[in-house]
Amino acid sequence: MNRLTTTPNQVPTRQIFRCVAAAAVLQWLSQPPLALAPVAAIAIVPWLMIISISNAPSRRGYWTIWGVGAIYWLVSLQGLRHAHPAIYVGWFALAAYLSVYGVLFVAITRRMIDRHIPIWIAAPVSWVGLECVRNYFATGISAIMLGHTMADVAMMTQIADTFGTYGVSFVLVSINVAAFTALNAWRRRNDESSSVHAPWVMSLLVAAILTVATLIYGTYRLGENRGDELATFALIQRSEHVEYVPDEEREIRIFNNYVRQSLQAVSAAQRDVDAIVWPESMLSGGRAWMIADKDATPPEQFGGSLDEFQLAIDYQQTSFLTRIQDVQQALAAASPDHKVPHLIGGCGVVRYRDIPHAYSGIVHVDSDGELADWYGKTHLVMLGEYVPLVQWIPGLQSILPPGLGLATGAGPKRMMVGETSFAPNICIETAVERVTVNHLSQLHAQSKLPDAVITVTNDGWFDDSSVIDHHLRCAQLVAVGCRRPVLSAANNGPTAWIDSNGKIVESLATGSDGAVIATPLKDPRISNYLFIGDWPARLLALISLILLVDAFGCWWRQRRARRSGAGPSSLGVRDEPLGTSET
Known part of the structure; x- marks a missing residue:
């Protein structure tokens, strides 16, 4: 020995x-x-x-x-x-x-x-x-x-x-x-x-x-070699100050700032933009997307019947989509070929069942101004979106900021922009590698493997610290692990177009305002990691x-x-x- x-x-x-x-x-x-x-x-x-x-x-x-x-x-x-x-x-x-x-x-x-x-x-x-x-x-x-x-x-x-x-x-x-x-x-x-x-x-x-x-x-x-070009996405970034305490006026101001940034992006783009992507929570603008099941229980503060509650939800959905349609028409007017883009963005989602369930979500509105689909985040941030055992510790809830009681989404989804499919992803879901890999593995098992991963995040919480760079590196390795391009739209950063080899094709500096116009390539390769x-x-x-x-x-x-x-x-x-x- x-x-x-x-x-x-x-x-x-x-x-x-x-x-x-x-x-x-x-x-x-x-x-x-x-x-x-x-x-x-x-x-x-x-x-x-x-x-x-x-x-x-x-x-x-x-x-x-x-x-x-x-x-x-x-x-x-x-x-x-x-x-x-x-x-x-x-x-x-x-x-x-x-x-x-x-x-x-x-x-x-x-x-x-x-x-x-x-x-x-x-x-x-x-x-x-x-x-x-x-x-x-x-x-x-x-x-x-x-x-x-x-x-x-x-x-x-x-x-x-x-x-x-x-x-x-x-x-x-x-x-x-x-x-x-x-x-x-x-x-x-x-x-x-x-x-x-x-x-x-x-x-x-x-x-x-x-x-x-x-x-x-x-x-x-x-x-x-990789395949043909996929759809073109405008990944929008601004450095907007964020706070835990909800403020409708501030959220509307942020919404309008993202509209202006998007208009600048499509007007300066050298090609048609098929979809605009906004970061996590930036699409809400003071309004969550609301859904009510047929047998939903109206909240006590509503004070009306179930039928009246359903009508109120329908009105809220119409109001939400009307605002998005107005944004899409403005974007089309600013586009060289007047093409109406899809709008994909992070948005709060509230679903009423026996009790209300709030989600950190992604809402996808198609070029016709209709809701194509929505996704609820499946992997929540401990101490950021939920606190373990909070209901068992007296007085803890009273000292915590609002928003620490989100529900977990149902699972991965595949969404479409024209002929391009993508899997939506939110924030920490690329920072915990197995989450995105498992999502794509499940979709592949259903014969729904997407062409790309779109992730939205709000890293404005972390100022200009290296936490943002760590998040970007996680996304780079996820891109290789899944053999799919990752398109990241972030408030404050990291906003980046990452190809399926993990290389950063284009990105924005942390804390800057701007857009990345990304036209990723279709990758015919299927990662062994999705099987193993x-x-x-x-x-x-x-x-x-x-x-x-x-x-x-x-x-x-x-x-x-x-x-x-x-x-x-x-x-x-x-x-x-x-x-x-x-x-």
């Missing part, structure tokens, strides 16, 4: 602090706002240094890992705090939660190596397995995955059409392991007392094979969780032994230097 070690003695907490702080800095540099992609090749090396210590970190050492990790996540996601003062609590809670994954990565990887699993297997498996857990636990979050560092390196991201962002992360961790084991071997090259050496040859070989295969596959995929899903990553997650239970069991036994005076107590303790096998 070969050994990989830095020191056989108990490591001081300050050394752990230096390592995890270095990892935090390198990971931050590799992601927006600086986005230094090459740094990702060594960003995990300091974590591997902690893992390579012969004796496990002490309890204080693990608390140090958690604490520095929390600071990293607070800095990386600091844009969240701009949304509302109450979100500060969620911001701190999210950082505290996400920092646990660093602790788990160290503990699980050490336990794998204790079980004689080579580090070039253990580290990628545990890292990607934990990324998968993060994408599911507590509704999930995909932002700032390691694979997102390669969002603008298209040759490295094309494997996402088979393995998702997880595959890119796996390759990057393997590269880090090769760098670490080579560095460790170089440091110990003159250590004549050591009869064995680090498994740097195998680590380097594995990393080289994975990297070369990734680049070859990426080159092949990028060289493939994230099952490979789930398998790695299962392995990681099993090893976590195993590590906890080992710690528990050692704790009992310490209490009886038989030995030390430390999570993942190793009696000899860290061992890995070449084979």
Whole structure:
């Protein structure tokens, strides 16, 4: 058995602090706002240094890992705090939660190596397995995955059409392991007392094979021809100030500003625009789209019969569509060929059943001024659109901003603009990769796979922070994973036309006013990811969780032994230097 070690003695907490702080800095540099992609090749090396210590970190050492990790996540996601003062609590809670994954990565990887699993297997498996857990636990979050560092390196991201962002992360961790084991071997090259050496040859070989295969596959995929042009969409962006507290006057003013921006877009466009896309909630303009089932229960404040309530809903729908039709006619007049465009936009939807259900929605009005369809958001933002257990905590509802009680939509939909089909998507649904992938997978199973994904979002909550850039990178990897162009219309950003290879064709600067005129290409390719899903990553997650239970069991036994005076107590303790096998 070969050994990989830095020191056989108990490591001081300050050394752990230096390592995890270095990892935090390198990971931050590799992601927006600086986005230094090459740094990702060594960003995990300091974590591997902690893992390579012969004796496990002490309890204080693990608390140090958690604490520095929390600071990293607070800095990386600091844009969240701009949304509302109450979100500060969620911001701190999210950082505290996400920092646990660093602790788990160290503990699980050490336990794998204790079980004689080579580090070039253990580290990628545990890292990607934990990324998968993060994408599911507590509704999930995909932002700032390691694979997102390669969002603008298209040759490295094309494997996402088979393995998702997880595959890119796996390759990057393997590269880090090769760098670490080579560095460790170089440091110990003159250590004549050591009869064995680090498994740097195998680590380097594995990393080289994975990297070369990734680049070859990426080159092949990028060289493939795509199909004909689809419909032309005008993606409208403004930097409108947003607030939680509803204000009809402000919403009407924002609506009118988006009308003016749309008029400028169609009049300046070099070709006919088939559809205008407005960001999340911008189409409401003080009016939600309302629906009443035949057996709906009128709200108490209405005070009339069911028939009268149905008439009131019909009047509201007519009023809503009349305003949209007026906008469409103005857009047609401004268009060179006077073509009436479809209008697609984020809009509140209220559906009356036994009780009213409010949705964050997308409303699609066709060129005839009629409602073509609407979509209700299926993946809500925890602490932004709903609060878990709020009804069970006395007094909590009274201090929360309004709008934190939305209903979940029925499922994915396919909408049409002429001959072009698209799947609507709202905000976080591209920031949690599995949501959009599952949507398209379900539509494909129904023989309704769309030509594109249209996502609307309102990132005005986050000012000009890097949270907007993280959101854009999620959308880029989603485009590759689904092999469909993603068209994003956002208030404040990110507004972008992303092709089916994940490349940004055109985008607007954060905080600017303008429009992207997008004519995406039809992609005949069907992503393997839609068939496979994230099952490979789930398998790695299962392995990681099993090893976590195993590590906890080992710690528990050692704790009992310490209490009886038989030995030390430390999570993942190793009696000899860290061992890995070449084979």
